[in-house]
Amino acid sequence: MRLCRFDDNRLGVVTDAGVHDVTDALRALPAYTYPLPNFDPLIANLAAVRKAAEELLPRAPVIALDKVRLLSPVANPGKVVAAPVNYKKHLEEVLAQKEIHHGNLINEIHRAGLFLKATSSLVGPSAGVALIHTDRRNDHEVELTIVIGKTARNVPVADALKYVAGYCIGLDITIRGPEERSFRKSPDSYTVLGPWLVTSDELTDPSRLGFSITVNGETRQEANTDDLVLGVAELIALASSFYTLHPGDVIMTGTPQGVSPIKAGDIMRASMDGIGQMEVAVRAG
Ligand code: MN
Numbered sequence: 001m002r003l004c005r006f007d008d009n010r011l012g013v014v015t016d017a018g019v020h021d022v023t024d025a026l027r028a029l030p031a032y033t034y035p036l037p038n039f040d041p042l043i044a045n046l047a048a049v050r051k052a053a054e055e056l057l058p059r060a061p062v063i064a065l066d067k068v069r070l071l072s073p074v075a076n077p078g079k080v081v082a083a084p085v086n087y088k089k090h091l092e093e094v095l096a097q098k099e100i101h102h103g104n105l106i107n108e109i110h111r112a113g114l115f116l117k118a119t120s121s122l123v124g125p126s127a128g129v130a131l132i133h134t135d136r137r138n139d140h141e142v143e144l145t146i147v148i149g150k151t152a153r154n155v156p157v158a159d160a161l162k163y164v165a166g167y168c169i170g171l172d173i174t175i176r177g178p179e180e181r182s183f184r185k186s187p188d189s190y191t192v193l194g195p196w197l198v199t200s201d202e203l204t205d206p207s208r209l210g211f212s213i214t215v216n217g218e219t220r221q222e223a224n225t226d227d228l229v230l231g232v233a234e235l236i237a238l239a240s241s242f243y244t245l246h247p248g249d250v251i252m253t254g255t256p257q258g259v260s261p262i263k264a265g266d267i268m269r270a271s272m273d274g275i276g277q278m279e280v281a282v283r284a285g
Contacts, residue, residue: 001050002276003166004196005075005124006068011042013053013060014196014276019068020060025052038078040248043147043165050199069126070278073168073197074147077250080117080191081239082143082172083109084181086229086254093257099137100259102178109229109254114239117172117252118186125194125278129173130285131264132187137176140262141255142213142270144206144225145170146232147197152245160233163245166199167206169270169278170252171213174259189285193250195278203274206232211272215262223256230254 002014011026012019028048029041042049085091086109094100106112123129131138149165171192175184185191212222225231230238235251245251262268264284271277 001053001199001202002196003053003073003199004068005071005073009071009075011049011053012063012068013057014065018062018064020057020062022053022056022060025049025056028052039246040074040076040078042248043074043149044247046149046165046199070195071124071126072122072193074193074248074250077119077122077248078246080119080122080250080252081114082117082185082252083114083230083235083254084112085109087223087227087256088229089227089257090255090259093259100176102176104178113242114235115181117182117191121186121188121191123189123192125192125280127189128281128283129171129192129262130189130283131262132285133175134264134284137261138263139174139176139259140213140215140220140268141172141174141259142211142221143170143172143252143255144209144211144232144272145193146236146251146253148236148245148249148251149200149247151247152236152240155237155240157233157237160236161200163236164200164232165247166197167203167275168193168197169195169211169272169275170250171268171270171280172252172255187285192280195276198275209273209275211270213268213270215260215266215268220260221256221258223258225253227256228253
């Protein structure tokens with residue numbers, strides 16, 4: 001199933017016909033009281049919401065895809081985990097270009113581990129990216145993104161895919177410079193998730209997905225997830241060996257070669273096999 005959030009926090013099922021408005025399925029969510037849980041309520045209750053959505057689907061109003069404003073498919077992730085240099089060719093490109101590495105020590109992911117992006121940086125495609133520090137280089141990074149479906153702690157690689165709720169496309173927007181990664185990648189709107197969540201029963205094999213991003217129609221990054229150094233299962237195992245993963249936690253799997261600068265007025269279009277495509281506008285923040 002392809003589940004999207006759109007307009008004023010509405011819930012939709014995406015098919016070739018368009019967006020089927022199944023917002024009433026959100027009534028399947030329990031009421032939470034303060035202090036709120038550290039997981040995303042929709043993803044934690046995905047089975048109940050899907051059941052309700054399937055019952056509503058035959059009578060749900062359908063809206064053309066180009067008439068909705070797409071929001072992040074996950075509204076309240078507890079954390080946004082991200083993988084540094086997780087494609088071999090991207091590692092070579094980073095090491096070769098001073099304007100990307102800025103003298104930072106660049107390690108292979110086995111040594112570097114993972115990092116976190118602020119959850120406040122999260123937006124959906126319709127919000128666009130608002131660039132700050134535009135005197136510095138701001139880059140796009142397109143990444144297969146995992147949404148965790150159930151609580152995971154010390155998960156072995158062989159079991160890891162069972163913990164996935166689904167996948168979406170992620171943009172890990174980055175200011176180049178000498179500071180820590182999480183600082184340069186956490187400004188508001190620097191994490192874009194979309195266009196929707198494709199559940200893991202529909203996208204069963206994330207290990208061979210072609211994907212790309214264009215800027216103003218020009219292809220900048222084009223790669224395949226079969227070039228990942230650590231694949232989806234390995235990333236879940238690694239992340240869950242350091243902290244508990246909760247439903248709705250997001251893991252951005254890393255970006256391939258071809259990172260390049262974006263500026264206000266640019267239009268990015270990211271697409272991925274098995275998921276779809278999304279358009280994201282860039283403006284000055
Ligand atoms: Mn990245």
